[in-house]
Amino acid sequence: MKTIGLIGGMSWESTVTYYQVINQVIGKSLGGLHSAKTLLYSVDFQEIESCQANNEWDKSAVILSDAAKRLELAGADFIIICTNTMHKVAEQIQKAITIPIIHIADVTAKHLIKNKIKSVALLGTKYTMEQDFYKSKLIEKGLNVLVPDEQDRIIINNIIYDELCLGKIKPESKQAYLNIIDKLVKQGAEGVILGCTEIGLLICQQDYAIPFFDTALLHAQEAAWLAIN
Numbered sequence: 001m002k003t004i005g006l007i008g009g010m011s012w013e014s015t016v017t018y019y020q021v022i023n024q025v026i027g028k029s030l031g032g033l034h035s036a037k038t039l040l041y042s043v044d045f046q047e048i049e050s051c052q053a054n055n056e057w058d059k060s061a062v063i064l065s066d067a068a069k070r071l072e073l074a075g076a077d078f079i080i081i082c083t084n085t086m087h088k089v090a091e092q093i094q095k096a097i098t099i100p101i102i103h104i105a106d107v108t109a110k111h112l113i114k115n116k117i118k119s120v121a122l123l124g125t126k127y128t129m130e131q132d133f134y135k136s137k138l139i140e141k142g143l144n145v146l147v148p149d150e151q152d153r154i155i156i157n158n159i160i161y162d163e164l165c166l167g168k169i170k171p172e173s174k175q176a177y178l179n180i181i182d183k184l185v186k187q188g189a190e191g192v193i194l195g196c197t198e199i200g201l202l203i204c205q206q207d208y209a210i211p212f213f214d215t216a217l218l219h220a221q222e223a224a225w226l227a228i229n
Contacts, residue, residue, distance in 0.1 A: 005076025009042035014197035025224035105137035124195030
């Protein structure tokens with residue numbers, strides 16, 4: 001079994017999901033008392049969020065590259081960055097190490113194509129929805145990406161940082177997300193990417209008819225499968 005290197009803490013609530021799902025997949029696949037070989041480097045999210053807010057992406061890349069190098073030295077066979085937004089600096093992190101980073105957008109695109117989705121709604125932080133580092137990975141695979149309008153992007157982003165990253169789950173916020181999804185479905189969305197690893201804490205597939213693609217779950221499952229194959 002390969003050893004999974006996890007860069008977590010962004011936020012720690014969603015990192016818990018990664019650890020849980022990885023071990024569930026390993027246990028179900030191998031049976032018995034099997035669990036995953038993992039190394040976790042959990043950063044201080046306040047430092048990372050400050051870099052995001054101040055547009056100091058190079059500084060955040062240095063912090064996460066240091067984490068990745070430590071995981072490689074400790075014996076990780078590949079790296080999983082347990083967040084969507086910080087894949088903005090994935091290429092910079094990759095240059096600092098020799099083991100591969102499994103990109104969350106590549107994993108998501110694979111599942112969208114497998115499910116024959118051509119037009120997909122993307123929910124996430126304002127950085128993920130507005131910048132190209134994530135969307136371009138999907139567009140390169142021939143997918144049409146729909147994002148909410150500016151007002152709805154603000155709502156989505158504020159709920160992520162002011163509530164979900166603090167472990168606050170509010171029914172009115174859930175309804176706000178579902179209302180936004182309604183609008184995107186009317187624009188032609190055939191599926192919805194939960195493109196922030198915290199969003200799955202708020203809404204899930206049972207809440208809506210069209211398929212949801214929870215990136216935290218898909219990414220964690222991919223990590224587990226790579227570890228045993």
